[in-house]
Amino acid sequence: MPRDSSTKRVFKIQDRAMTVSIERQSFNQRFDLYGQWRVEFAKELQVFSDWLEGKGLRNDSTMERLARLQEKTLEDKLTVAFVAEFSRGKSEMINALFFSSYGRRIMPASAGRTTMCPTELAWDGSHAPSVRLLPIETRKLSASVADWKLKTASWYSIPLNALSGDSVAAAVERVTETIEVDIAQAKQLGFWVDDSEDNPPLNEAGLLEVPKWRHAIINFPHPLLKKGMVILDTPGLNAIGAEPELTISLLPQAHAVLFILGADTGVTRSDLRIWQELLNPHVDATGMRLVVLNKIDTLWDSLTSKEEHQAEIRKQRQSTAQILDIPLNQVIAISAQKALVAKISKDEALLRDSSVRQLESVLVDTLLGQRHQLLNRALLSGLEELRTDAQQLLTVRLRDLTEQIQELSNLQGKNSAARRSIRLRIARERKEFDHSVNKILGLRAAQNKLLNQGFQQLGSKAVKSELNVLLKGLQGKILTFGLQKLFFETFDRLTGLLHATQTIADQMHQLSIDAFAGLNTEFGFSLQPPEPLNLALYVQDLEKIAQSNKGQFSVNNALRFTSNEFNERLIASLAMRLRPVFEAVANELELWSKSSSAQLDVQLKERRHSFLSRSDTIERIEKAEIDLSERLQELNGHVDALAQLSAQLTERTQHLEASLNAMLRILDDGKSAPVAAELGS
Incomplete structure (x- = not known):
């Protein structure tokens, strides 16, 4: 039966989850598991849809609902945005969290080379692997970046070989490019405001350096991106402020925003401005907002003990939480650079010292768990509506059959x-x-x-x-x-x-x-x-x-x-x-x-069918083509079949609900209580 094969798929995913100790799974592994489950559940919805169609229980309304549930399941994106001033280690953190498997840096993070424009990392199967760049000159026009995304010819595309980390990194390097413009052009592009203290410096020729690109989309089939993750890498304060779409749309709608500070600098004035003006107003937005205190390795030295290091880090976290007026458990201290080195070199001791597992655990326990709970509630609600619609149709059929039986019995x-x-x-x-x-x-x-x-x-x-x-x-x-x-x-x-x-x-x-x-x-x-x-x-x-x-x-x-x-x-x-x-x-x-x-359509259709069936039965009885008692027996058999169909409907919807709850339990069981306790200390 379809139920048996689908149940096996659910348990297959569960078994896969247990092949690695839950507490040791990284965010990448857990998100990959979550992505597998979404694909399998979408298949189960299709099986259910086909079953409804085969039993005559699918109408325009149920088709619309099923299509929406499948789309919600498959297209459930998870956007993680990284926000920081320059030189806070933002790109290195993305490398450490998501791309260490390449054995090298993917996002540009070397000295003097950093992301100059908002950059999205995602996968769209309708485009070849590439880096697509939107020229900065498009800022002179009123269209938003979202509008420009519909005009593919306006983007400069650089193909890349997704199997080669070197090819990917070389293509991504283009997001660091800049051009020199005069003040008049800078005003049009949003990088110069008269009488502002935040204008970039002029060179000897009276020109200033601005990003060459307005927006970048890195499209390649990384496993996480293929399963729905979108990573948003944002530049510093001036570039963010000049692009309102970031602060009005992209950042508020991100499911997680990681605001990166430097342990070596603390909360600077520009950091505070980013938080107060661009991030803090959106604290009620869907998702989570974390402050990541990066570069804790700058506090390490051979003259102080590990306990003294930890005490200094706690002090830094407390100070940061106080300045930003947020709970202490929203401030996480790590070393992204050491985490990347540790993952590539498989150095478990260095990985522990980098504390990156704490950040990964929070992302899994809070972000991924909350995201699945939202999807779970939406899907459960949708399934209940589908079951109600189908059950109403069965009730109408049962009523018509009962009336026919009573009519013929008389x-x-x-x-x-x-x-x-x-x-x-x-x-x-x-x-x-x-x-x-x-x-x-x-x-x-x-x-x-x-x-x-x-x-x-x-x-x-x-x-x-x-x-x-x-x-x-x-x-x-x-x-x-x-x-x-x-x-x-x-x-x-x-x-x-x-x-x-x-x-x-x-x-x-x-x-x-x-x-x-x-x-x-x-x-x-x-x-x-x-x-x-x-x-x-x-x-x-x-x-x-x-x-x-x-x-x-x-x-x-x-x-x-x-x-x-x-x-x-x-x-x-x-x-x-x-x-x-x-x-x-x-x-x-x-x-x-x-x-x-849909209710009207269903009952009209069923009533028409009932009239035809009743008229045909009376005509055939009069012609002695069928025996009255045989027809009554046949109709009673239809009643029994409807009862079985109703039971199957309940069984199938309960099975889908079980699949939903199975994934929820996997995510709940994997929560890292010791990490959560440490973060709250």
């Missing part, structure tokens, strides 16, 4: 007049059924009208119109309290669009309640009104976006608002951040409407 011992009476009743019911179809068509017309109104409220034109008002208020002005007020007024109007959509959803729901009640009473349907659509969480999302980005309109950004190019990039970034919220609301509204209509 014919036993009766004459032809009784059969004629049943034929007349069936004809009358079919006529009533035709009237019900007209009412259903009227309901659908009304629902579709409201649905289209909702789509208009949520469309990109409506959002763009509101943001254009904000853009006009920003153009060419220095920040004032009036502009921040304009920002919040914009979000008030955007929130108003969601409230208007909620009103439309409530109207659609009430329309369904009234129509379903009428159809049930007048025509004998058994329709259940769907649960009302609640958009409160999306309203909260807008509020979080507004509060976390009000800092963009603080006095620290005042000088940037004199640049129209910056303003346009800022508004484009806000549009990108808002787009998924409004698209999600539109998708929820559409799915709700489909689910509501």
Whole structure:
């Protein structure tokens, strides 16, 4: 049976998990296991979908739900962002955590060579392994990086050999490239603001060095990247501040942000600015925020004991936590450089001293565990909805069969007049059924009208119109309290669009309640009104976006608002951040409407089938083609088959739930309690 083979796959994954001691598994190993499970579970969903189809239990609504569950399972990305000022060892940390298996550095981390532009490491099978680079000149246009991703011809592509660490590293080296521009060009590109103390230095020719590339995408089939991990490597404060999309969209939506400091420098002024202006406003964002105190090896020397080293590290952690106003267990001290050396040379003692396993354990226990719990809840909820939809269909079939059995039972011992009476009743019911179809068509017309109104409220034109008002208020002005007020007024109007959509959803729901009640009473349907659509969480999302980005309109950004190019990039970034919220609301509204209509479609189809079956049975009985008692026996057999089908439905959905919970237990069982206790000390 399909259940047996799928169960074997679940246990195969479990066995694989136990081949390496759970407490010794690295983040890479556990994420690889998690990726395997997602692929296997997506296959199980397909088996379930095919089974529903084979049993006639799959309709448009269930197909939509299954497609979404499969997409959620397979496309569940895990984004880990690394943020730091220059020379904090950020790229070395990425090498140590993820790419030591290459036996060399992949990300540029040598002296004087560092990542100059935001860099994404991911895998997209529709592109060949490569490094794709977006020229810095695209900043002169208002389009966001996300928009440019759709214009592949605008990127400079460098092919790489994914089997060669040297080839990968050589291609990645291109992200360190810079160009020299004059002040006028630097203003357009966002790297120079008049009267700012943070402008980069000019050389003897009056030029300044800026990144050659605006954004880089490193696309290669590393096992972690193939299973859904996305690594975001960001440059220093000036480059981050000049690219609003990073602070408005990419960083807030990362599932984990690692803010790297240097144990040799402590929290510098620019470090504090990054934390307070760019990261701290997003503490309520989904995911986790960790501070990593790197380069603890600079505190090692032969004149102090190991205990004194540990005491100094604890002091550094406490000081960092106090300055950043965060819990102590959010500050982890490691040596990325020693960790990389230890992994490549297989030096277990040095690996322990580097403390990188503590960071890996936190990433596994907290990040991966939380991510799976979110996916687990979404999938369990989706499975329950699928089971409910299929069970409702079985209930409708059972009701029709029961009515047919009762109808035929009443014919036993009766004459032809009784059969004629049943034929007349069936004809009358079919006529009533035709009237019900007209009412259903009227309901659908009304629902579709409201649905289209909702789509208009949520469309990109409506959002763009509101943001254009904000853009006009920003153009060419220095920040004032009036502009921040304009920002919040914009979000008030955007929130108003969601409230208007909620009103439309409530109207659609009430329309369904009234129509379903009428159809049930007048025509004998058994329709259940769907649960009302609640958009409160999306309203909260807008509020979080507004509060976390009000800092963009603080006095620290005042000088940037004199640049129209910056303003346009800022508004484009806000549009990108808002787009998924409004698209999600539109998708929820559409799915709700489909689910509501699916009940009607199912019961209409089943009722048509029932009329045909009843009419055919009466006709064949009259022609003596079938025996009444044999037909009753056949129908009772169908009832038994429905009971078995219902039991199989329960068994299959319970099996899928067991698969979900099995992976959850694996992740929970692997938590490293000693590490967690140490971090809290």
